[in-house]
Amino acid sequence: MEGEGGGEGEEEAEDAVVLSSRLLRGRRQQVDVRLTRRVLTWKDVNKTTKCGNVGFGHFSGTAACPRIQVCEIVAVQDGDGTHPITEPAEGEAVAKQHKKPHPHAFTVCYVRRSAQHRWLSRDVTFCCGHQSLQRQWITAVQQNLALLSNRPRSLLVFINPHGGRQLAVWIYDRKVAPLFARAGISADVIITERANHARDHLREQRGNLDKYDGVVCVGGDGMFSEVLHGLVSGTQANHGVDQDRPDARLVPCSLRIGIIPAGSTDCVCYSTTGTNDPVTSALHIILGDSQPMDVCSVHSDAAFLRYSVSLLGYGFYGDVLANSERNRWMGPLRYDLAGVRTFLSHQYYEGSVWFVPAPETQRLPGVREQCVARCHVCQQGSCSEKMELKHLSDDEDKFIKGSGGEWRVVQGKFLAINMATMSCACPRSPQGLSPSAHLADGTADLILVRGCSRFGFFRHLLRHTNADDQFDHSFVEVHRVRRFRFQPKNQQLCVAPEDPSGAEKGTKTHTFSPICRAGEEVPAQSTWTCDGEMLPHAAIQVRVQGKLIRLFARGIEHQ
Numbered sequence: 289m290e291g292e293g294g295g296e297g298e299e300e301a302e303d304a305v306v307l308s309s310r311l312l313r314g315r316r317q318q319v320d321v322r323l324t325r326r327v328l329t330w331k332d333v334n335k336t337t338k339c340g341n342v343g344f345g346h347f348s349g350t351a352a353c354p355r356i357q358v359c360e361i362v363a364v365q366d367g368d369g370t371h372p373i374t375e376p377a378e379g380e381a382v383a384k385q386h387k388k389p390h391p392h393a394f395t396v397c398y399v400r401r402s403a404q405h406r407w408l409s410r411d412v413t414f415c416c417g418h419q420s421l422q423r424q425w426i427t428a429v430q431q432n433l434a435l436l437s438n439r440p441r442s443l444l445v446f447i448n449p450h451g452g453r454q455l456a457v458w459i460y461d462r463k464v465a466p467l468f469a470r471a472g473i474s475a476d477v478i479i480t481e482r483a484n485h486a487r488d489h490l491r492e493q494r495g496n497l498d499k500y501d502g503v504v505c506v507g508g509d510g511m512f513s514e515v516l517h518g519l520v521s522g523t524q525a526n527h528g529v530d531q532d533r534p535d536a537r538l539v540p541c542s543l544r545i546g547i548i549p550a551g552s553t554d555c556v557c558y559s560t561t562g563t564n565d566p567v568t569s570a571l572h573i574i575l576g577d578s579q580p581m582d583v584c585s586v587h588s589d590a591a592f593l594r595y596s597v598s599l600l601g602y603g604f605y606g607d608v609l610a611n612s613e614r615n616r617w618m619g620p621l622r623y624d625l626a627g628v629r630t631f632l633s634h635q636y637y638e639g640s641v642w643f644v645p646a647p648e649t650q651r652l653p654g655v656r657e658q659c660v661a662r663c664h665v666c667q668q669g670s671c672s673e674k675m676e677l678k679h680l681s682d683d684e685d686k687f688i689k690g691s692g693g694e695w696r697v698v699q700g701k702f703l704a705i706n707m708a709t710m711s712c713a714c715p716r717s718p719q720g721l722s723p724s725a726h727l728a729d730g731t732a733d734l735i736l737v738r739g740c741s742r743f744g745f746f747r748h749l750l751r752h753t754n755a756d757d758q759f760d761h762s763f764v765e766v767h768r769v770r771r772f773r774f775q776p777k778n779q780q781l782c783v784a785p786e787d788p789s790g791a792e793k794g795t796k797t798h799t800f801s802p803i804c805r806a807g808e809e810v811p812a813q814s815t816w817t818c819d820g821e822m823l824p825h826a827a828i829q830v831r832v833q834g835k836l837i838r839l840f841a842r843g844i845e846h847q
């Protein structure tokens with residue numbers, strides 16, 4: 289944040305000065321400006337300030353100096369940011385004279401943090417005494433930026449003109465494109481013409497995406513899901529991996545995904561940046577942030593159904609989605625209407641839930657612990673992923689031996705069965721469906737809401753909107769899991785799944801079939817919502833694929 293003090297003296301002392309000069313900030317304020325590889329700082333020559341660098345004569349004192357991290361600079365350009373210095377056309381000169389910028393000014397555009405995880409772009413303009421000094425400064429900052437190799441230069445952008453409040457095109461043109469242009473990012477923009485346009489384009493062009501550093505979607509969770517499916521399926525096809533096999537180890541995607549929120553829930557964006565603000569997302573993309581994310585692969589018997597990163601929900605959320613679909617024209621309001629209707633129906637569903645718990649080290653913490661930027665739990669992923677490989681093969685060995693392995697089963701009547709691969713925080717529920725779920729730990733949280741009173745369920749739902757613990761009810765249980773299967777009541781296993789892995793190896797050892805006798809009442813079935821899309825199957829099996837994709841985001845920063 290501009291105005292933040294030093295305090296990192298030792299680190300900075302090692303950070304050699306690239307350039308330092310006495311310049312004007314704006315037109316009047318005399319400042320000593322200093323650029324190192326890591327920071328740009330300046331101090332008012334008439335004030336006593338402290339910039340944290342012991343070895344630099346000009347920069348000592350008591351108050352704090354403004355400082356900008358080089359990695360948070362968006363761009364540097366000549367002029368005052370709004371009026372680049374170009375020769376005015378004949379006749380224009382007089383008319384624009386009063387707006388004419390300082391002839392040797394340069395402007396640094398940088399990220400400034402605001403409340404509630406929102407980022408803003410801000411400008412600071414310095415004026416040099418002569419042109420060669422101005423060029424020296426611009427070149428020095430540009431050379432520093434060029435060292436930041438994770439920044440994207442070229443993006444493929446999909447805009448869904450019909451998502452959310454139908455503002456996606458306006459949001460991109462007015463808020464995002466000018467920032468990309470300023471940062472020197474080139475963008476190929478496709479405004480989608482139908483559902484699945486983005487997914488199909490990415491699949492078809494999967495051999496020609498090397499020229500891009502990332503794919504950006506402007507829309508909601510549905511648009512993100514299209515890009516996810518296009519990239520993940522395309523990557524598997526490129527590597528000869530058969531995604532129909534539930535046991536397939538999927539190959540991570542090389543292209544990062546950016547989300548400019550313009551949908552109804554924007555849960556993926558909110559959970560990975562802490563807000564649903566288009567400018568914040570654009571700035572995370574420009575800085576080249578990288579947030580790995582778990583993805584669930586969802587299968588029905590041996591056929592691939594979909595990928596999920598946020599909520600796989602059966603019962604309440606599945607019904608909310610099904611009830612909301614016919615009111616898409618209402619935009620975000622459709623979910624509120626469907627929510628009330630579904631709540632009043634108070635329908636529960638019978639079935640069996642099978643799951644493989646995460647290893648002991650990754651079980652739910654006793655206290656609420658949030659996944660944050662540079663999350664240590666997610667960073668352990670690479671080492672625990674190796675453990676996971678061992679654990680899973682151990683599990684599979686046990687199944688093959690018919691011991692039942694680590695699979696556990698819970699049977700009963702459920703109002704909701706939710707599998708949250710990440711917190712699913714969104715404006716409706718700022719802490720999310722599972723507040724302590726992690727973005728990239730290779731696990732998902734399985735939340736089982738059993739039959740209870742309407743009042744009890746209302747209290748549970750209400751707690752999603754405040755700081756109270758929505759799991760602190762006798763009818764709610766949570767498990768941190770790596771794999772999961774669901775079997776509705778009217779489709780029982782003909783052979784007990786002593787070896788669920790058998791089916792996953794393509795050798796189906798058990799079958800599901802209705803066992804209800806004539807005249808017997810068939811229990812009601814719900815549908816699954818998979819990141820906001822309906823699944824046509826009730827019986828599914830799910831596997832968490834750790835860190836399969838990366839987003840232009842960094843997780844939630846401490847404030």
Ligand SMILES: Nc1ncnc2c1ncn2[C@@H]1O[C@H](COP(=O)(O)OP(=O)(O)OP(=O)(O)O)[C@@H](O)[C@H]1O
Pocket residue numbers: 447448449450451452453479480481482483484485506507508509510511512514550551552553554555619620820
């Ligand atoms: N040009 C288009 N015409 C019709 N549908 C489209 C088009 N482009 C994309 N879609 C589909 O529109 C659906 C909804 O889009 P999107 O996710 O952007 O908004 P939303 O559903 O309002 O928001 P959220 O998913 O956050 O609730 C997506 O499933 C996507 O496949």
Ligand SMILES: CCCCCCCCCCCCC/C=C/[C@@H](O)[C@H](CO)NC(=O)CCCCC
Pocket residue numbers: 508509510552553554555598599605608609623624627712714716717720721746749750752753817818819820821
């Ligand atoms: C008495 C007050 C009750 C308030 C209850 C609020 C509970 C909110 C929990 C929100 C969880 C959202 C999970 C994210 C799901 C997304 O993948 C999906 C696609 O965008 N959105 C929905 O299914 C839309 C889901 C909308 C649910 C209402």
Ligand SMILES: [Ca+2]
Pocket residue numbers: 582709710725726727728729730731732
């Ligand atoms: Ca996770």
